[in-house]
Structures are given as structure tokens and as C-alpha cells.
Amino acid sequence: MLPESPQKNLLIETSLQVRGIKNPLLAVNVEAAKDGAETKFRIRNLTKVSDAGVPILNGIDMDIPKGIIVGIIGPSGSGKSTVLRALNRLWEPPSGTVFIDGHDVTDLDVLGHRRKVGMLFQLPALFEGTVADNVRYGPQLKGKKLTDDEVYKTLANEPEVLLLDEPTSALDPISTQNIEDVLVKLKEEQGLTVVIVSHSIKQIQRIADVVCLLVNGEIVEVLKPGELSEAKHPMAQRFLELGS
Numbered sequence: 269m270l271p272e273s274p275q276k277n278l279l280i281e282t283s284l285q286v287r288g289i290k291n292p293l294l295a296v297n298v299e300a301a302k303d304g305a306e307t308k309f310r311i312r313n314l315t316k317v318s319d320a321g322v323p324i325l326n327g328i329d330m331d332i333p334k335g336i337i338v339g340i341i342g343p344s345g346s347g348k349s350t351v352l353r354a355l356n357r358l359w360e361p362p363s364g365t366v367f368i369d370g371h372d373v374t375d376l377d378v379l380g381h382r383r384k385v386g387m388l389f390q391l392p393a394l395f396e397g398t399v400a401d402n403v404r405y406g407p408q409l410k411g412k413k414l415t416d417d418e419v420y421k422t423l424a425n426e427p428e429v430l431l432l433d434e435p436t437s438a439l440d441p442i443s444t445q446n447i448e449d450v451l452v453k454l455k456e457e458q459g460l461t462v463v464i465v466s467h468s469i470k471q472i473q474r475i476a477d478v479v480c481l482l483v484n485g486e487i488v489e490v491l492k493p494g495e496l497s498e499a500k501h502p503m504a505q506r507f508l509e510l511g512s
């Protein structure tokens with residue numbers, strides 16, 4: 269953790285929206301991994317309605333600075349995965365809502381974008397062992413043995429952003445710790461930007477620089493991991509009280 273310093277603070281802004289009432293922007297200072305880090309993702313009024321007309325995302329506004337780990341937590345069905353999927357266009361967001369490095373993601377080549385913004389899902393199919401062991405597993409099935417350098421490159425050099433959807437929920441504590449260590453190291457050494465959805469509040473507290481609480485398709489709180497007990501939204505409070 270870096271010492272408090274105005275130069276190292278970055279502004280994350282999100283709008284609080286309560287049932288159609290747009291509240292003033294909530295500004296949260298985030299200790300960033302680097303001085304002067306730029307915004308990696310800008311999300312503006314990201315909205316999704318299901319085919320049946322049910323609201324899924326209700327106007328998400330968020331700036332994600334480069335080189336930090338953002339944790340997204342919230343109840344089941346609150347829209348966490350949908351936000352992640354919008355970031356690498358597994359769900360195509362409306363144009364003008366998601367920007368990477370200042371570019372509307374929908375204007376970019378989708379495959380190039382996904383190389384830059386990697387997505388890792390829950391890793392239940394993986395086995396105990398190091399992250400490197402797990403990265404080697406897929407290519408090994410196809411008869412390709414990755415060297416240590418190639419493994420590191422796969423993990424460290426290719427994506428600029430890693431999106432993680434419950435990556436460790438089926439893993440033992442040692443594998444979980446390995447993954448958390450790698451994420452923090454990649455952030456610190458490579459400036460990797462990470463957005464992680466997790467049901468484990470403790471995990472988020474261990475690795476995230478900032479935590480977004482999503483309830484009913486709305487970001488209701490943006491807090492530092494050490495300040496989660498200060499959440500004011502009733503559903504967020506309940507979720508945090510009951511969570512582990």
C-alpha cells in the first residue's frame with residue numbers, strides 16, 4: 269500500500285442512481301499503483317434491458333484508472349458479470365458507453381480488443397498448482413509445452429487488462445493465494461489493470477484498491493477495501509454483514 273499523497277490519489281467517479289433519480293457524482297480518492305495513471309476504461313450510462321423488458325444495468329458510470337485492481341461485489345443477479353462482459357464485448361455495449369484509452373470499444377477490432385482485455389472465468393476445471401501450471405494445461409492438451417518464458421508472457425505481457433469472474437471460487441486456499449499474488453505482482457510490475465468480480469469480500473479486501481458495490485444494476489457505493497463497513501446503502505450493508 270502506498271502512503272497517502274495527493275499526487276498518488278486518483279479520482280474515481282461513479283454516479284449514484286436510485287430508481288431513476290440521478291444523484292450527484294460520488295467522488296472517491298483511490299490510491300493508485302502509479303503516479304499520473306490515466307483512465308483505462310470510461311463507462312458512461314451503461315444500460316441493459318433484457319429481451320423481456322427487465323432492467324439489468326441501470327446507467328452505470330465509472331472511470332477505471334490504469335494499473336489498479338477494481339473489485340466488483342454485490343448480490344447474485346445484480347449485473348456484475350454483465351458489466352465485465354461489456355468491457356471485452358462478450359456482450360456488445362451500446363456505442364458511446366464503454367471507452368478504452370479514450371476509444372469507444374465498439375469502434376475497435378473485436379479480436380484485437382480481446383487480446384488487450386483478457387477474460388478469465390471461474391477456474392473450476394483447473395487443478396491445484398501454480399497459476400503457471402494452470403496456464404500450461406490448455407496448450408498441453410494440444411501437445412504444446414509452454415516454456416516458463418511463454419507462460420509468463422501469456423500472463424504478463426499480452427493483456428493490458430484482466431477481467432476475472434469469480435476466478436478462484438472453486439479453488440483451494442493455496443491456489444487462490446497463488447492467483448491473488450500473481451495479480452498483485454502483475455499490477456505492480458506491469459501496470460496491469462484488473463477488474464475482478466468475487467463473492468468473497470475477504471478476497472476483495474486482500475487485493476483490490478477500490479471496491480464497487482453493485483445492487484440491482486446500479487453502482488450504489490464505491491469504497492476503499494478498508495472502508496467497506498462504512499457502506500450506507502441498506503442492501504450493501506446487509507450484503508457486507510452477511511458476506512465472508
Ligand SMILES: Nc1ncnc2c1ncn2[C@@H]1O[C@H](COP(=O)(O)OP(=O)(O)OP(=O)(O)O)[C@@H](O)[C@H]1O
Pocket residue numbers: 318319324342343344345346347348349350351
Ligand atoms: N442475455 C440475458 N437475457 C436476459 N437476462 C439476462 C441476460 N444476461 C443476464 N441476465 C439477467 O441479468 C441479471 C444480471 O446477471 P449477471 O450475471 O450480470 O449478474 P451477477 O451479478 O453476475 O450474478 P451472479 O453473482 O449470480 O453471477 C440476472 O437477473 C440475469 O438473469
